[in-house]
Amino acid sequence: MSDSLNAMRRRSVLEPQWFVPALFVVALLPAVIGVAGTASDLLADTRFFGSNPIKAVEHYFGQWTLRFILATLCITPTRQLLGWNWLAKQRRTLGLFAFGYLMLHWLAYALLDVQLDWHDLTIDLAKRPYIMIGMAALLLMVPLAVTSTKGMIRRLGGQRWNRLHQLIYVISVLGVIHFFMAVKKDIGQPALFAAGLAVLFAFRVQRWRARRAA
Numbered sequence: 001m002s003d004s005l006n007a008m009r010r011r012s013v014l015e016p017q018w019f020v021p022a023l024f025v026v027a028l029l030p031a032v033i034g035v036a037g038t039a040s041d042l043l044a045d046t047r048f049f050g051s052n053p054i055k056a057v058e059h060y061f062g063q064w065t066l067r068f069i070l071a072t073l074c075i076t077p078t079r080q081l082l083g084w085n086w087l088a089k090q091r092r093t094l095g096l097f098a099f100g101y102l103m104l105h106w107l108a109y110a111l112l113d114v115q116l117d118w119h120d121l122t123i124d125l126a127k128r129p130y131i132m133i134g135m136a137a138l139l140l141m142v143p144l145a146v147t148s149t150k151g152m153i154r155r156l157g158g159q160r161w162n163r164l165h166q167l168i169y170v171i172s173v174l175g176v177i178h179f180f181m182a183v184k185k186d187i188g189q190p191a192l193f194a195a196g197l198a199v200l201f202a203f204r205v206q207r208w209r210a211r212r213a214a
């Protein structure tokens, strides 16, 4: 291994001090923009989100949910490839942000789109398979969010906690299928997310095979 790579690895053992504040700023910014933009569109007709702000913000938060799910799945490969072990604890943080964006996506749908009409909500659920798939992903994400505290990790034990949190793979696949079904024709963007997910899965399968062969 070259000296420069060794030096880089030594430097990367510790978490840079700016990392956590920067992560929170970057992760919160889309939420602030989304909520403020929607409020100004609905209250002052500013058209920040265009002529149909409710649909647009629903899509906006849906896409941010998937970005954060993929970012969560990027942590392990990044940590392993660069030796940044300090990154491991940010996996839970990113996962919680994914859950937060999912709740904003769901609120945009339930509160603004369907306006908490439980009759419409149940009809949508029964008649639109992509809503059913989205709801399945949401329900699977709840136990992950609930068990993301240090206390819950201790209570469950590392192995059980890890096994439970493997549900993120199922959730990510359901999220991408939901995206494909929601857009119907223009599949460019969901295909991009699917390709990203395929690369992340391929990395894990390759590591798993290497471990078995060793």
Ligand code: HEM
Binding pocket: 058, 059, 060, 061, 062, 063, 065, 066, 102, 105, 106, 109, 131, 133, 134, 135, 136, 137, 138, 171, 174, 175, 176, 178, 179, 182, 183
């Ligand atoms: C992990 C779970 C979920 C993910 C990752 C996700 C993501 C997405 C994405 C990326 C879109 C399309 C955005 C675009 O077209 O640019 C979308 C659309 C949508 N999602 Fe979700 N979603 C999830 C769960 C849900 C849930 C629980 C609901 C409601 C019960 C829901 C309702 C909708 C609706 C109504 C649309 C818009 C469809 C239309 O264009 O009419 N989603 N979602």
